[in-house]
Amino acid sequence: MKFAALGLAAALGLLAAPALQAQGYPNKPIKIIVAYPAGQGTDIATRYLADQIARDLGQPIIIDNRPGAGGNVGTEATAKAHPDGYTLTMGTNATHVLNEFLYSKIPFNAGSDFEPVVMVGTFPMVLAVASNSPLTSARQLVDKVKAAPRGADIALPSTSARLVVELLKERSAVPLFGVPYKGASIAITDLIGGQLAAIVDTPTSLRPHLQSGKLRALAVTSKQPSPLVPGVPSIAEQGYPDFDVIAWNALYAPKGTPTQVVQTLNAAFNKALQRPETRQRLLELGFEPAGGTPEWLQTFGRSERQKWQGVIATAGLKAD
The missing domain is CATH 3.40.190.10 (Periplasmic binding protein-like II)
Incomplete structure (x- = not known):
């Protein structure tokens, strides 16, 4: 799949940098907010990846489950967190695209309140x-x-x-x-x-x-x-050549997180996503391993919002 190729290219490019860690980051535990209950697919995959990446970064990664309102509760918490790289969220196509058009009002802007870090995994329906x-x-x-x-x-x-x-x-x-x-x-x-x-x-x-x-x-x-x-x-x-619907998980940081921190996280995730054992385990969990650059994730997010805004409006779909 195209995500795997993007991930490999990004990993090779970023890991060629002189050092994986940017200016001493991280020097304390990192928290990843998962906006869904413990035991749900996004939670399981995030915990698995967090264990690997914690070893690479040399700091614990804590998973903080904050479910509610279709993922909006946990996503809001990340949007309002201090942008220092120590509070992140594992976003989904729901939290970072669909909810914007399904809910009449949400307390954050998925397109402008976050720094994209890396696409983690995708799966079709x-x-x-x-x-x-x-x-x-x-x-x-x-x-x-x-x-x-x-x-x-x-x-x-x-x-x-x-x-x-x-x-x-x-x-x-x-x-x-x-x-x-x-x-x-x-x-x-x-x-x-x-x-x-x-x-x-x-x-x-x-x-x-x-x-x-x-x-x-x-x-x-x-x-x-x-x-x-x-x-x-x-x-x-x-017979429907343009039909393309995937669900996905991607890592995001609060808006304003330093670029070097985002690059450090991106490199660490891309490195993990290229390990054969990681790729196999994610496939077993129901995810196609992805990867890629923050810039690519930003562009992808924009295209997803453009695609689904019209579909949701035409169908008159509402979540509240």
Whole structure:
């Protein structure tokens, strides 16, 4: 995937610098705020990476879970922290893009209140059906609805899943109806029971059910196929060439954090993300390892906001 190449290039360039640590930074423990509960995917991946990077930087890294308001509580805490490099946040596509347009008011500006540090990991969503469904591709799902336009109910266990369905509905011009669920377990029961046409969820959530044969994957939502779901084509390959939806985790610091500190953190994360054992473990956790420069992450964030602002406004989506 393109993120891996960016990460390697950045790591080789930054690690060629005379010293990894900038002007004595860090000389005390670093705190990473995770705006989600302990045990959630972002939390697990952050803790794993923090253990490795702490060894490289020579200082402990403390994980501070501050869930609430779709991630806005913890993200606000980082935005208002002293910009010295000792308080960071593991941001997501929700906290640093989607929430800006889903919530009527949030107490920070995701585009201007943070210094981008590094893209950490990405993952597509997966469109899947029950194993007894006759459908074998996303294109077949769309064609079936076009032929008999009564619509199709799609289970949505998350905001990212909801956006996948809204974008597919926009691109295909067929009546796809998102059905919200709190978690995937009940949704999968309803899907197997024939009450739903399909589900959109993360590879990690769906993997046990795909492996057991209860579900069958029709497509991944990234533009290219993903190693997280081997052998499954993308929606882009099935007639929608510009379709590209990924969820992601990226490290951010408060606005005003010194450039040398940002570069030190970026180099440390890129170094860790290139280790074979790290890459393998992140894949097992459901993330494609990424990497890259702060400048690239800044540009990527802008493009994501431009992309989703229109989709969310057109669909009239609101989180409050």
